[in-house]
Amino acid sequence: MKNRFEIAKDIFIDSVDIDDYIELGRSQAAYRKLEASIDKPLKMVLLFGKPGTGKSILLNRIATQLKHKKEIYYFDTPATTQKEFFHKVFKILTKKELPSNAEVNFASLVEFCKGFRGKREIVILLDEAQMYDADLMEKIRLLSDSRAVKFIVSLHKTEDEDLIAKEHFQSRIWEVIELKNATLDELSTYIHKKLLKQNLFELSNSIKDKNLKLIHKYTDGNFRECNKLMYTIFEICEYYDINAPHKLDYNKLPLKIVEMAALKLGYINA
Amino acid sequence: MLDVEELEQQWKKYNKRRKRPVYLVIVIVGIILLVIFTLNNKSKYLSNLISKIDTHKPVHSNNITENKLNNKEIYILNKYMDKPILTNTSNDTTVDNSNVKNSYSDAPLDENEIYTDNDIVKPSVGKKIVNIIKVSNNSAYKDVERRFRRTHNINDAIFLANMYYNKRNYKKAIYWSMQTNKLDKNIEESWLIFAKSKIKIGKKNEAIRVLRAYIKRSNSYEAKKLLKKIINR
Numbered sequence: 024m025k026n027r028f029e030i031a032k033d034i035f036i037d038s039v040d041i042d043d044y045i046e047l048g049r050s051q052a053a054y055r056k057l058e059a060s061i062d063k064p065l066k067m068v069l070l071f072g073k074p075g076t077g078k079s080i081l082l083n084r085i086a087t088q089l090k091h092k093k094e095i096y097y098f099d100t101p102a103t104t105q106k107e108f109f110h111k112v113f114k115i116l117t118k119k120e121l122p123s124n125a126e127v128n129f130a131s132l133v134e135f136c137k138g139f140r141g142k143r144e145i146v147i148l149l150d151e152a153q154m155y156d157a158d159l160m161e162k163i164r165l166l167s168d169s170r171a172v173k174f175i176v177s178l179h180k181t182e183d184e185d186l187i188a189k190e191h192f193q194s195r196i197w198e199v200i201e202l203k204n205a206t207l208d209e210l211s212t213y214i215h216k217k218l219l220k221q222n223l224f225e226l227s228n229s230i231k232d233k234n235l236k237l238i239h240k241y242t243d244g245n246f247r248e249c250n251k252l253m254y255t256i257f258e259i260c261e262y263y264d265i266n267a268p269h270k271l272d273y274n275k276l277p278l279k280i281v282e283m284a285a286l287k288l289g290y291i292n293a
Numbered sequence: 294m295l296d297v298e299e300l301e302q303q304w305k306k307y308n309k310r311r312k313r314p315v316y317l318v319i320v321i322v323g324i325i326l327l328v329i330f331t332l333n334n335k336s337k338y339l340s341n342l343i344s345k346i347d348t349h350k351p352v353h354s355n356n357i358t359e360n361k362l363n364n365k366e367i368y369i370l371n372k373y374m375d376k377p378i379l380t381n382t383s384n385d386t387t388v389d390n391s392n393v394k395n396s397y398s399d400a401p402l403d404e405n406e407i408y409t410d411n412d413i414v415k416p417s418v419g420k421k422i423v424n425i426i427k428v429s430n431n432s433a434y435k436d437v438e439r440r441f442r443r444t445h446n447i448n449d450a451i452f453l454a455n456m457y458y459n460k461r462n463y464k465k466a467i468y469w470s471m472q473t474n475k476l477d478k479n480i481e482e483s484w485l486i487f488a489k490s491k492i493k494i495g496k497k498n499e500a501i502r503v504l505r506a507y508i509k510r511s512n513s514y515e516a517k518k519l520l521k522k523i524i525n526r
Binding site: 255258259262266279282283286291292293 | 295297300301303304306307308310
């Protein structure tokens, strides 16, 4: 039987599984905004934010929630080539497999899209869109111009924000939804809700404000970093629980353990 | 698998490094407080001392100054001070300190031999360097006496005459003024202490006789003044 620290550790394994989705005020607002954008006659919607701010899980959630209402498709991993990308799009649009040696004629594809404008409304969610090159992004834009396919493009907020900076691209984005790192309150809710979801009440109570402040300080409110840190914290707790229980305060998570985890992950240096 | 033991060592190092500035601040604050405390104490002592030293009344070699003395604490200023002998003012007893400057400035007392409570302070009054020797009990006088027997230094003798007079030990004051007189008959202070001590023990005639003899010898103004005072009593 797993001990409680092992269970807690596993909770914080980073995933985009919607079962792990924690509703927070801001992420709920982003979800509603995205849902509303999909309903509007917009061609492209941009979802952006730093890595680990919850973009993928939000796209996954919206795809899952709306799949019975709309024709919605989630491209979680970017296609490595244009050919592969258009094969996937062709399959969605025509609902037919294209022979692997065949190539999609882009102009014909656009014309085909225009043909079912007003009859079908297809939503394609593109995650990690910063991986697509400019040429492909331009073709995506042209497809969205057909008004038969709507693209929700999710990308990292990079230093130079290259894609967004390109005027031609920017002018075609009708809605921008930015996801930000969590505030201290949000991160506290996130951690507690995650633990409570698995009925780890005592463990949740043992994480005090001081711990949360420190966790927020180290992770800057980034969910992915927070998951990593929490995982390491519970990994250390698990070790102590088995090998040196006297070093563990079961009522209060020692700050020392948070700092040890931060050392391990390189947030601080010895 | 995490190497928690190794991580713990790293954390100890980190914790030590993190606390270093805190320790540094504590040490700096401690030093500052210590300096403030020391300076405060020093200035208090100095102001106390300055209140004891009446620098506005310089003592000249042939002048008679009246000082009120404390039997327990007598401050002796060494050769750098204008006023070689200083006394705390608390008694009604009076003493003449004539010729003190010369005697003490030429051959100052051996500090190690004279003070007993190791309470030596070297404050600076204005630009003058002052050595203060605090004598607080009789064993110090015994030491000076012993040294006098060894060296026959006139400064020791006159010092003892003065001190015993201040301590109202008039017989010893007479003895040490005589010792001074034996070594040098021209030291006015020894004559005056002798005469004043005689008066104190009720031998007024003897005092008058001695003073007249000294006036005849030196025509001393101070001796005349004292004689007049005795006669008019």
